[in-house]
Amino acid sequence: MPKNKVIPLNKLKVACKNCGLAKLCLPLGLDSGDIDQLDAIVQRNRPLQRGGHVFQTGNKFRSLYVVKTGTIKTYTQCPNGSEQVVGFHLPGEVVGLDGIECDKHLCSAKALETTAVCEVPFQRLEELTSSIPGLQHQLFRLMSREITKETGLMVLLGKSTAEERLAAFLLSLSVRFHDRGFSPVEFNLSMSRQEIGSYLGLALETVSRLFTHFQDEKTLLVDRKHIEILNMDRLYSLLSNQTTCLDRLRAPN
Amino acid sequence: MPKNKVIPLNKLKVACKNCGLAKLCLPLGLDSGDIDQLDAIVQRNRPLQRGGHVFQTGNKFRSLYVVKTGTIKTYTQCPNGSEQVVGFHLPGEVVGLDGIECDKHLCSAKALETTAVCEVPFQRLEELTSSIPGLQHQLFRLMSREITKETGLMVLLGKSTAEERLAAFLLSLSVRFHDRGFSPVEFNLSMSRQEIGSYLGLALETVSRLFTHFQDEKTLLVDRKHIEILNMDRLYSLLSNQTTCLDRLRAPN
DNA sequence: GTCAAGTATTGATCTGGATCAGTTTTAGCG
DNA sequence: CGCTAAAACTGATCCAGATCAATACTTGAC
Numbered sequence: 001m002p003k004n005k006v007i008p009l010n011k012l013k014v015a016c017k018n019c020g021l022a023k024l025c026l027p028l029g030l031d032s033g034d035i036d037q038l039d040a041i042v043q044r045n046r047p048l049q050r051g052g053h054v055f056q057t058g059n060k061f062r063s064l065y066v067v068k069t070g071t072i073k074t075y076t077q078c079p080n081g082s083e084q085v086v087g088f089h090l091p092g093e094v095v096g097l098d099g100i101e102c103d104k105h106l107c108s109a110k111a112l113e114t115t116a117v118c119e120v121p122f123q124r125l126e127e128l129t130s131s132i133p134g135l136q137h138q139l140f141r142l143m144s145r146e147i148t149k150e151t152g153l154m155v156l157l158g159k160s161t162a163e164e165r166l167a168a169f170l171l172s173l174s175v176r177f178h179d180r181g182f183s184p185v186e187f188n189l190s191m192s193r194q195e196i197g198s199y200l201g202l203a204l205e206t207v208s209r210l211f212t213h214f215q216d217e218k219t220l221l222v223d224r225k226h227i228e229i230l231n232m233d234r235l236y237s238l239l240s241n242q243t244t245c246l247d248r249l250r251a252p253n
Numbered sequence: 254m255p256k257n258k259v260i261p262l263n264k265l266k267v268a269c270k271n272c273g274l275a276k277l278c279l280p281l282g283l284d285s286g287d288i289d290q291l292d293a294i295v296q297r298n299r300p301l302q303r304g305g306h307v308f309q310t311g312n313k314f315r316s317l318y319v320v321k322t323g324t325i326k327t328y329t330q331c332p333n334g335s336e337q338v339v340g341f342h343l344p345g346e347v348v349g350l351d352g353i354e355c356d357k358h359l360c361s362a363k364a365l366e367t368t369a370v371c372e373v374p375f376q377r378l379e380e381l382t383s384s385i386p387g388l389q390h391q392l393f394r395l396m397s398r399e400i401t402k403e404t405g406l407m408v409l410l411g412k413s414t415a416e417e418r419l420a421a422f423l424l425s426l427s428v429r430f431h432d433r434g435f436s437p438v439e440f441n442l443s444m445s446r447q448e449i450g451s452y453l454g455l456a457l458e459t460v461s462r463l464f465t466h467f468q469d470e471k472t473l474l475v476d477r478k479h480i481e482i483l484n485m486d487r488l489y490s491l492l493s494n495q496t497t498c499l500d501r502l503r504a505p506n
Numbered sequence: 507g508t509c510a511a512g513t514a515t516t517g518a519t520c521t522g523g524a525t526c527a528g529t530t531t532t533a534g535c536g
Numbered sequence: 537c538g539c540t541a542a543a544a545c546t547g548a549t550c551c552a553g554a555t556c557a558a559t560a561c562t563t564g565a566c
Contacts, residue, residue, distance in 0.1 A: 076408060079493065084408050098404060100397035107404070126390060130383055137379060143396040144353035150403035151351060151360070155329060155337050157410035158454035162523065193544065201411035203524055208545055224532080224544085240332065415553065446514065456554055461515055477514085477562085 013044045014068075024092030024179065025066055026120070026138055034132045041128065043119040044068075054095060054109040054117060061099030063119045067091045070115025071190040074107045075198075085199040088112075088191060090176050094142055112190040157201050165200040166210045167238040170220075174229060185229045266297045267321075277345030277432065278319055279373070279395070282387045290381060291388065296372040297321075307348060307362040307370060314352030316372045320344050323368025324443040327360045328451075338452040341365075341444060343429050347395055365443040410454050418453040419463045420491040423473075427482060438482045 016027050016039045027035045043063075047070070048054065054065050054072060065072075072089040086107055089095050099105040100122070129136035156168050178184035189196070193211075197204040214220040219235065221228040229235065269280050269292045280288045296316075300323070301307065307318050307325060318325075325342040339360055342348050352358040353375065382389035409421055431437035442449070446464075450457040467473040472488065474481040482488065 076404075084411060086404050086407060097397055098401045101394045101401055106401055126386065126393070130386055130389060133379065133383055136383060136389070140379070140392075140396070141354045143393070143400065144350055146400050147396070147403065148351045148354055148359055150400065150407060151329075151339050154339060154403060154406055154410060157407060158337060158451070192542095198411070204543090205525080205545080206523060208543095209523095212545075445512095457514080458516085458555085459553060461513095462553095465515075 015039050016042065019068075020181070021066075021068065021092040025094075026135065026142070028138050029134045030132065030138070031134075034135060037128060037132065038135065041121060041124040043121070045117070045119060047114055047116040048111040050111055050113050050115075052111045052115075054111070055099075055105045056108040057105060059105045061096070061103050061105055061122065063121045064094055064096045064125065065109070066094050066118045066120065068116040068118055071112040072109050072115060072117070073112050073191060073195060074109045076107050083198065085191075085195050088195075088199065091180055094146075097143055097146055112195075162200075162202050162206050162210060163213075164238050165202065166196075166207065166214075167235045169196065169200055170227065170229065171235050171239070174232075185232065187227055189225045189227060268292050269295065272321075273434070274319075274321065274345040278347075279388065279391055281391050283385065283391070284387075287385045287388060290385065294374060294377040294381065296374070298370070298372060300367055300369040301364040303364055303366050303368075305364045305368075307364070308352075308358045309361040310358060312358045314349070314356050314358055314375065316374045317347055317349045317378065318362070318370045318372055319347050321369040321371055324365040325362050325368060325370070326365050326444060326448060327362045329360050336451065338444075338448050341448075341452065344433055347399075350396055350399055365448075415453075415455050415459050415463060416466075417491050418455065419449075419460065419467075420488045422449065422453055423480065423482065424488050424492070427485075438485065440480055442478045442480060 016022055016025075016035050017032065019025070019027075022028065022035075027038060030038065057077060067089050069091055072093075072095055073085055074087040074089065074095060075083045075085045077083050087095075089109075095109050095117075096105065098107060125139070129139055156165055160168070173187065173189075174184040177187050191199075192204075193207045194204045196202075197207045200207070211220065211222045215222050217234075219229070219231045221230055269275055269278075269288050270285065272278070272280075275281065275288075280291060283291070310330060320342050322344055325346075325348055326338055327340040327342065327348060328336045328338045330336050340348075342362075348362050348370075349358065351360060378392070382392055409418055413421070426440065426442075427437040430440050444452075445457075446460045447457045449455075450460045453460070464473065464475045468475050470487075472482070472484045474483055
């Protein structure tokens with residue numbers, strides 16, 4: 001590997017205080033001193049390679065993980081071997097909340113590309129939230145958001161067509177990229193057609209056909225993993241006659 | 254209404270300490286003094302009639318609600334008028350968690366039968382959780398459970414057949430009734446076929462046909478809303494080749 | 507009691523998307 | 537660079553469950 005491709009470690013070990021994601025993450029609404037306390041318990045390990053696991057089903061629950069750079073997918077494994085994707089997580093999003101209840105992880109989380117995460121030991125976080133009301137509130141809010149997001153997906157899976165599902169998926173990514181300072185109309189997918197299909201309850205062939213279809217009607221410009229949204233209104237119109245999940249998508253924070 | 258059908262109010266105003274649901278609810282793991290503090294902020298209003306709303310989409314979020322007796326359904330309304338059921342809530346289950354994030358409710362909650370709820374003002378609850386670590390932990394656990402439950406449903410909606418969905422639904426009810434001291438093999442459904450279908454992403458006709466089908470193969474005995482499970486193993490076997498959602502069903506607490 | 511409205515059942519038909527199958531493109535590697 | 541395996545695309549077929557339609561059954565109001 002050539003030297004100029006090495007990711008400088010000091011860049012990855014940004015303190016919460018200086019982190020661009022702070023307004024999407026646990027520190028939201030905290031004052032400087034409180035952020036320092038939070039910062040002190042956060043562990044910043046070396047980045048994961050593509051395919052590396054953050055945790056696996058059955059592992060003891062110790063920490064929450066916040067994506068700093070890259071993408072994480074969470075998934076469950078079926079007895080018959082096939083896997084079902086339950087979420088894609090972008091920078092600033094928390095992974096591992098489902099482990100709190102039973103004190104062990106109920107899904108697995110792996111990196112879709114080179115990915116850096118902040119590890120937040122949960123027991124120490126709970127100690128902190130007791131003394132920092134704003135932090136407690138923000139953690140409640142993040143968990144509430146997770147519930148909201150999943151409810152929206154349930155509604156989508158319950159009664160939408162394949163076309164509507166993919167539109168909702170692309171708009172969700174668009175909004176989230178935008179919130180993170182990236183272009184809302186042009187981005188790269190870090191997941192395969194297979195994984196998108198699994199997440200949306202569709203066959204990978206259907207996903208592929210839909211990309212072609214959206215390209216044909218000039219809604220998208222698709223080049224393998226690179227997506228450009230040419231007609232945003234068209235995507236929104238596919239959801240407008242539907243549910244409240246639009247609000248859920250828009251609500252960024 | 255004859256006098257002997259009036260529900261005595263004093264029975265509905267049981268303190269947390271004497272409530273049979275305490276081990277499923279917020280007080281789990283607290284000592285007597287802490288429960289008293291929690292008890293002091295809980296509001297016990299008069300029961301809701303069938304069809305009455307606990308809250309509606311867009312209402313300001315002020316409180317969480319715990320079902321004490323009866324059943325609550327939560328649902329979202331589509332612009333075109335149709336509604337989508339997102340959950341059924343039995344005694345001991347918390348409703349309203351999705352309101353924390355945006356400080357307003359994102360779904361509506363209504364009683365499917367005469368239903369009593371405990372109202373827990375959230376701001377006061379947050380003050381208490383700061384000083385009672387066990388209460389904070391239990392609230393985190395309840396929220397985590399909600400996330401787990403929804404993930405399980407997503408997986409179910411994503412790739413299961415109609416038969417598997419209804420089996421999972423019935424088993425979920427069975428387990429939950431059992432946890433609450435009722436028979437796991439014989440119970441009454443408080444929701445319509447329509448509502449079951451909406452929840453499971455199926456047409457009401459399909460739900461009806463499946464009940465007939467399960468009856469024909471001697472898995473169930475169905476009399477309108479009354480269900481008796483004759484062959485529990487058969488229902489479990491429908492899920493066994495599937496996902497991890499079995500574990501999610503079984504995990505009662 | 508009758509009537510009307512809601513709820514459930516059952517049958518017939520249709521269709522969106524799964525599945526199967528074959529081809530092409532891309533990415534990784536010695 | 538060519539070789540191999542995975543990923544993506546495309547076409548043909550099939551089927552689970554939606555939709556449409558007609559008929560009961562239940563419940564509550566008057």
